[in-house]
Each structure stands twice: as C-alpha cells, then as structure tokens.
Amino acid sequence: MSRKGTPLDNAVIESFHSILKKETIYNNIIKTKHDMINLIHKWMNFKQTYRVEY
Template sequence: MTIFQLKRSTYYDERQRIANPSSKYDYIKKRINAIFNQSHQTYDHRRIKKYLDAEGIHSDQGWHYQTTDYQDKLKALNIVQSMSRKGNCLDNAPIESFFSLLKRKCLKRHKIHNLTELIHITHQYIDWFNNFRISLKTKGLTPVQYRNQTIVSQ
C-alpha cells in the first residue's frame, strides 16, 4: 500500500517537484491532462479541482481495503481511494518488482535493529534506486535521467 500526494506520481517526481518549484506548473498541467483523458476528454472545473486537492491511496482489492471502516477513515481524511482492477496482477508488477529488489539487494543484507534504522536504510535505497541505478531498459540511464530525457523530448 502506498500513500502519495497525486495519482501515479513516483518518488522521484515528487522529489523533483519539491526541489524545483517551477516544475510545479508542469506537474499540475500533466495532472489536468490526465484528468481530461480519464474523463472522456471533457473538462469540468469541479472534477479537476477535486482531483488536484485530494490526496490518494492506491492498493489492491484486498478485503481489508474494502471494509466500511477503512473507507470511512479515508473519507474523513479527504483521501481518494484507488484500487487495481480485479484479477489484473500487471497493475502491481512495477511496485512488486521494486519491493522484490529492495528485499533482495538491501534488507536481507542488513541486520535491522529498529524502525528508525529500517526507515533510514529504505530511504537510502530509494535514493540509490532513482538516482544511481542504471538499467538496460532505460538505455543505461538512471530512472531520473530517463524521465528527464523523456520529458525534454516531448
């Protein structure tokens, strides 16, 4: 389960937005375009405002995410719930791959003594994953470099 500020954002998108306030407008413009496409290409001021104001949480369709108590708590906190489609494991493939790598390359190699240490190690790994890890899939670039190159070329 992941809590994030805006739908479909990633850790490095959020870090870039915070580090570079001028990119905020591009970020919001992309969000509005995504909302436009999701709503069958019709703009609606209230719909866009609702999506931009709300925080979101994405999860699978586990029974505990469907309980009334859980959904009421999300509503009370003004958090929009989003769930993967039923029976489509491909929705979760990227995050499952990330957590598999995190466990295999990081957590199983360290003896963790407390929650603070776990959080610190996880943050270091996320920073490495986004800013230093290269991949053949991204043509030898880090995820941040690949994303920036893709944005510039559009």
Template sequence: MSRKGNCLDNSPMENFFGILKQEIYYGKTFRSFNELKNCIEKYIKYYNEDRIKAKLGYLSPVDYRKLNAA
C-alpha cells in the same frame, strides 16, 4: 495503482520491492525501526538518482526523465 481485474498494475512495484529486499534487507539485522526506515529512504534516493538501468540507456531514472522532459 491497481485496478480491479488487472494484476499487471502491480508488477512495477513488486519488482522494485523485490530488488529492495535483495539489496538491503535479506541477510541484515536492523537494531530499530528507525534504522530500517533510514536505510530504505537512502536506498530509494540511490535507486532514483544514482543506480543506472540498462532499460533506460544506462541512465538513472532521474537523469532519464531530465533527458526526455525537454
């Protein structure tokens, strides 16, 4: 995703990981790597399928893509 000399390529992923850390990581203790992995996988599913975004007209990314794919 990143091109040499173009740091803006990383900003969408940096934004996502910042939100992920705020919402599921900071302040929590995980008993195992698998527990953390499962939590991240559930969050990614939630983020893409259920979490609405103002930038997308208050739709989830999946719903926005479906609406605009036609």
C-alpha cells in the same frame, strides 16, 4: 483499483518492492525501525544518483 485476477496491473510496484527487499532488508541486520528507515533512505538516494552510461 485493479480487477481481481489481473496481476499485470501491479507489476511495476511489485517489482520495486522485490528489489527493495532483496537489496536492503534481506542483506542487513535491522534492530530498530529507525535503522530500517535510514537504510531505505540511503538505498533510495543511491538508486536516484546512480547512472549507467552506455
């Protein structure tokens, strides 16, 4: 449990949720819950397999 008034405790998960919403939910028209679940699964699979090589 994070203490009251300490936003840094949740920074990682808040950032993850923000990116998830920006790249999936806000950019697509979602009609059903099943469509949303499939979209999020596709996004997560893409993020897991996408590698940036330097």
